[in-house]
Amino acid sequence: xxxxxxxxxxxxxxxxxxxxxxxxxxxxxxxxxxxxxxxxxxxxxxxxxxxxxxxxxxxxxxxxxxxxxxxxxxxxxxxxxxxxxxxxxxxxxxxxxxxxxxxxxxxxxxxxxxxxxxxxxxxxxxxxxxxxxxxxxxxxxxxxxxxxxxxxxxxxxxxxxxxxxxxxxxxxxxxxxxxxxxxxxxxxxxxxxxxxxxxxxxxxxxxxxxxxxxxxxxxxxxxxxxxxxxxxxxxxxxxxxxxxxxxxxxxxxxxxxxxxxxxxxxxxxxxxxxxxxxxxxxxxxxxxxxxxxxxxxxxxxxxxxxxxxxxxxxxxxxxxxxxxxxxxxxxxxxxxxxxxxxxxxxxxxxxxxxxxx
Numbered sequence: 444x445x446x447x448x449x450x451x452x453x454x455x456x457x458x459x460x461x462x463x464x465x466x467x468x469x470x471x472x473x474x475x476x477x478x479x480x481x482x483x484x485x486x487x488x489x490x491x492x493x494x495x496x497x498x499x500x501x502x503x504x505x506x507x508x509x510x511x512x513x514x515x516x517x518x519x520x521x522x523x524x525x526x527x528x529x530x531x532x533x534x535x536x537x538x539x540x541x542x543x544x545x546x547x548x549x550x551x552x553x554x555x556x557x558x559x560x561x562x563x564x565x566x567x568x569x570x571x572x573x574x575x576x577x578x579x580x581x582x583x584x585x586x587x588x589x590x591x592x593x594x595x596x597x598x599x600x601x602x603x604x605x606x607x608x609x610x611x612x613x614x615x616x617x618x619x620x621x622x623x624x625x626x627x628x629x630x631x632x633x634x635x636x637x638x639x640x641x642x643x644x645x646x647x648x649x650x651x652x653x654x655x656x657x658x659x660x661x662x663x664x665x666x667x668x669x670x671x672x673x674x675x676x677x678x679x680x681x682x683x684x685x686x687x688x689x690x691x692x693x694x695x696x697x698x699x700x701x702x703x704x705x706x707x708x709x710x711x712x713x714x715x716x717x718x719x720x721x722x723x724x725x726x727x728x729x730x731x732x733x734x735x736x737x738x739x740x741x742x743x744x745x746x747x748x749x750x751x752x753x754x755x756x757x758x759x760x761x762x763x764x765x766x767x768x769x770x771x772x773x774x775x776x777x778x779x780x781x782x783x784x785x786x787x788x789x790x791x792x793x794x795x796x797x798x799x800x
Contacts, residue, residue: 483668484664484665484668485667486667486668486716486718486722487716487718488716489564489570489715489716489718489719490714490715490716491569491570491715492512492514492567492569492714492715493512497715498567498714498715500567501567502514502515502516502539502561502566502567503515503516504568505586505589505590507582507585507589508585511563511568511569511570511571512567512568512569513560513561513568513569513582513586514539514560514561514566514567515539515558515559515560515561515586515590516539516540516558516559516560517556517557517558518542518550518556518557518558518559519545519547519550519551519555519556519557520550520551520554520555520556521556522556522590522591522592524554524556525554525555525556526553526554526555526799527554527555527556527597527620527798527799528556528557528587528592528596528597529555529556529557529558529596529597529598529599530557530560530583530586530587530592530596530597530598530599531543531557531558531559531560531598531599531600531601532559532560532562532579532583532598532600532601532604532605532607532608533559533560533561533562533565533601533604534600534601534602534603534604534605534628535602535603535604535628535680535721535724536708536709536712536721537565537601537602537604537708537712538559538561538566538708538711538712539559539561539566539567539568540559541559541785542557542559542785542791543557543599543601543625543785543790543791543794543795544785544786544790544791545791545792545794545795546791546792549791549792549795549796550795553795553796553799553800554799555795555799557599558586558590558592560582562579562582562604562607562724563578563579563582563719563723564715564716564719564720564723565712565713565715565720566711566712566715567715569715570715570716570719570723571723574723574726574727575727575733576606576607576610576613576727576732576733577610577613577733579607579610579727580607580610580611580614580615581614581615582607583598583607583610583611583615584611584615584618587618594618595619595620596618596619596620597619597620597621597622597623597798598611598619598621598622598623599622599623599624599625599794599798600622600623600624600625600627601624601625601626601784601785602625602626602627602628602756602757602782603628603724603728605624605625605627605628606628606727606728608622608623608624608627609624609627609736609739612736612739612742612746613734613736613739616742616743616744617743619742619743619744620744621744621745621746621747621798622742622744622745622747623746623747623748623749623794623797623798624746624747624748624749625749625784625785625794626749626750626751626754626756626757626782626784627748627750627757627762628728628756628757629757629758629761629762629765630728630729630732631644631645631656631729631761632660632729632731633732633735633736633737634735634737634738635735635736635737635738635765635768636737636761636764636765637764640760640761640764641761644758644760644761647758649679649685649686650676651676651677651678652678652679652685653676654669654675654676654677655669655670655676655677655678655680655681655725656725656729658670659725659726659728659730660729660730660731663726663730666722666725666726667718667722670722678725680756681721683696683699683700683705685755685756686755687755687756687781687782688753688755688781689751689753689754689755689779689781689782691780691781691783691786691787692753692755692782692783695783695786736765736769737765737768737769739769741770741771742771745773745798746769746771746772746773747772747773747774747775747794747797747798748762748766748772748773748774748775749775749776749777749784749790749794750762750774750775750776750777751776751777751779751780751782751784752776752777752778752779752780753779753780753781754780754781754782755781756782757782759776763776775797777790
């Protein structure tokens with residue numbers, strides 16, 4: 444415990460006076476210390492693309508009502524020819540170029556158009572200091588409207604990016620024709636989880652990950668400072684050192700670190716500032732939600748969830764519990780499969796055929 448005492452002012456006979464006044468040097472020291480702490484926990488200013496000192500704009504972007512830009516990337520069949528139109532929300536460390544990795548042949552057979560976008564603060568999409576689950580859903584809606592996807596469209600999310608899908612089911616359900624989530628990340632503080640089960644699974648994580656999530660939830664204002672301290676326990680996910688029980692996952696990550704693509708992916712995602720991308724992602728996903736997904740009413744559209752039973756990042760026991768509370772969710776558990784579902788051969792085609800076939 445830190446113990447501090449206020450200095451006393453003594454009279455000429457060595458007797459302490461009743462009133463305590465901090466001498467000027469101590470006042471200056473305390474003021475300097477307070478200023479240092481304020482600067483220490485304050486994240487650096489973002490570097491938006493296209494601004495002085497910021498990265499160049501290379502992607503196709505559109506301007507939102509609040510003045511921010513969203514960068515996006517289209518795939519599948521041309522929008523004008525599509526039977527089904529999908530907005531895709533990438534995961535942690537991802538980008539607008541991510542997708543379910545379905546074959547072009549299946550996309551053409553089914554008539555699927557898909558648009559991926561850099562979520563706020565990622566890649567070339569402008570940061571949003573007010574990011575939330577709701578703002579993620581509204582970005583999806585505004586992107587769909589700007590591209591003319593019609594009164595209803597589909598949403599697919601992967602990993603941490605699935606918070607935008609949950610948000611869409613909560614805030615814009617009337618706009619969603621169907622939804623799919625691949626290995627959706629869970630929040631240990633969702634009220635629907637039994638406290639003992641959530642605590643048991645939470646405590647099985649690496650100590651650094653426990654602390655990273657704890658700070659994200661309870662003290663988000665110091666998250667940037669915490670994550671930047673080498674002497675504090677921080678996220679193994681960001682470091683790429685999380686134990687991965689699935690062999691395919693472990694091999695994929697090993698190869699990505701060996702060929703430099705792991706670092707390149709991180710550099711592109713965080714080029715406007717790591718706080719605006721990764722850290723805000725953590726604050727949104729593991730912060731205090733306005734709703735519990737397990738309390739959502741049945742949406743007016745089909746919802747599918749895919750989960751590997753050897754996922755080292757999203758505990759399968761919590762996913763099983765979540766879907767047990769949602770009778771309307773179509774759950775697909777994949778045996779012998781880990782977290783990186785987009786890399787599972789043929790799964791992208793299966794996802795599209797399941798939703799649109």
